[in-house]
Amino acid sequence: MACEKTKIEDLHKYLDEEMTLLEKKQLEQHLMKCGDCDKHLRELRKTIAIVQSSSHIEAPGDFTANVMKKLPEQKKSRKYKT
Amino acid sequence: MDAVVKKIIMEVKKGDQQAFAELVDLYKDKVYQISYRMLGNVHEAQDISQEAFLRAYTNIDSFDMNRKFSTWLFRIATNLSIDRIRKKKPDFHLDDPVGGTEDFNYYSQIAADEELPEDKVVQYEMQGWIQSEITALPPKYRSAIILKYLEDLSLKEISEILNLPVATVKTRIHRGREALRKRLRNS
Numbered sequence: 459m460a461c462e463k464t465k466i467e468d469l470h471k472y473l474d475e476e477m478t479l480l481e482k483k484q485l486e487q488h489l490m491k492c493g494d495c496d497k498h499l500r501e502l503r504k505t506i507a508i509v510q511s512s513s514h515i516e517a518p519g520d521f522t523a524n525v526m527k528k529l530p531e532q533k534k535s536r537k538y539k540t
Numbered sequence: 541m542d543a544v545v546k547k548i549i550m551e552v553k554k555g556d557q558q559a560f561a562e563l564v565d566l567y568k569d570k571v572y573q574i575s576y577r578m579l580g581n582v583h584e585a586q587d588i589s590q591e592a593f594l595r596a597y598t599n600i601d602s603f604d605m606n607r608k609f610s611t612w613l614f615r616i617a618t619n620l621s622i623d624r625i626r627k628k629k630p631d632f633h634l635d636d637p638v639g640g641t642e643d644f645n646y647y648s649q650i651a652a653d654e655e656l657p658e659d660k661v662v663q664y665e666m667q668g669w670i671q672s673e674i675t676a677l678p679p680k681y682r683s684a685i686i687l688k689y690l691e692d693l694s695l696k697e698i699s700e701i702l703n704l705p706v707a708t709v710k711t712r713i714h715r716g717r718e719a720l721r722k723r724l725r726n727s
Contacts, residue, residue, distance in 0.1 A: 470714040498721075505721045509689045512670050513663075517572035518586065522564045525593045529557060 461494045469499050473506075545609050552600050564593055567610060570691065571617045577686045578621035580675035588624055592617040608697075615701045618683050625679045673723055681716030688713055 465488075471477050472485050489496045545566070551559035571592050576585035595616050596603075603612055674682060687698045699706045 466718070467714070470717065473717075474710075501721045501725045502717055505717055505724050506689065508670060508724055509674070509685065509720065511666075512577075512674075512690060513667055514690075515569070515573045515576050517568040517589065521568045521572065521586075521590070522561055525564050525568075525590050526557075526561050528590065528594055529560065529597055 461492050465495055466498070469495065469502060472499070473502060546605065549600065549603065549605065549609060552597070553603075560597055563596075563609075567613055568593075570610070571613060573690065574614060574617050574686060575621050577671070577674055577690055578618070578679070578682060579624060580671050584624060588620050589617060592620055595620070608700075611697055611700045614687070614691075615703070618687075618701055622679050622683065673720060676723065677716055677719055681712050681719060684709055684712035685716040685720070 468477075468481075468485055472482065477485065489499065545563070548559050548562050548566075552563065568589070572585060572589045575588040575592070576582065579585050579588065592613065596613050603609065674685065677685065683702060684698060687693045687701060688695075693701070695706050695709055699709045702709060704712075
């Protein structure tokens with residue numbers, strides 16, 4: 459757990475690279491002496507890595523054919539135009 | 541928008557039904573992935589992703605060509621998934637038992653007599669576990685996390701898909717990450 463509530467938001471901003479250079483430096487200095495925040499940040503990085511390790515999923519092979527079968531009947535309006 | 545996609549949509553708008561098959565082919569994997577990650581179940585994912593394409597087809601006249609087609613389509617798929625989750629579980633909380641995992645069908649799709657190499661078994665188990673953790677998130681955080689980390693979309697695109705301000709999307713990603721961190725930290 460981060461040392462205080464405001465710091466959690468800082469850690470997320472840091473992760474998303476939304477900090478100014480000064481804020482970034484200040485947080486990095488804090489991380490060096492605060493074990494709780496450092497651990498929290500490492501846990502967040504690990505969480506993201508785990509989620510990103512999910513394999514990409516593909517639709518079943520007959521997916522397009524199934525959708526096409528279910529489409530409503532083709533519009534007839536074109537017939538009358540020709 | 542991509543010129544090829546634009547051309548296909550024009551043809552569909554003019555009434556060429558076959559052209560729609562090209563659109564389905566282009567986006568089926570992404571739409572299926574969003575639905576599957578939201579619902580955690582292959583049958584429901586098929587159902588919802590097919591429904592998303594049917595809705596896109598019947599509403600194609602209302603699609604604004606100046607917008608990005610994938611954003612519009614993903615919005616339909618996300619909304620349908622959220623509706624389905626709401627119907628399943630009217631009171632969804634983070635502390636509830638993991639939804640959809642009983643139906644989790646990864647394993648049942650593998651024929652029983654089929655030998656799997658050890659590392660593949662580990663991989664299947666790992667994937668099933670990650671999905672059950674994603675499914676345990678409240679739907680509003682789940683959609684933001686899926687679109688950001690599994691579909692790799694920008695905050696701006698996510699905000700258009702979810703119809704929320706970028707600041708709200710950021711908050712949802714933060715909260716989703718925190719909720720996942722709490723569950724995953726001991727792994």
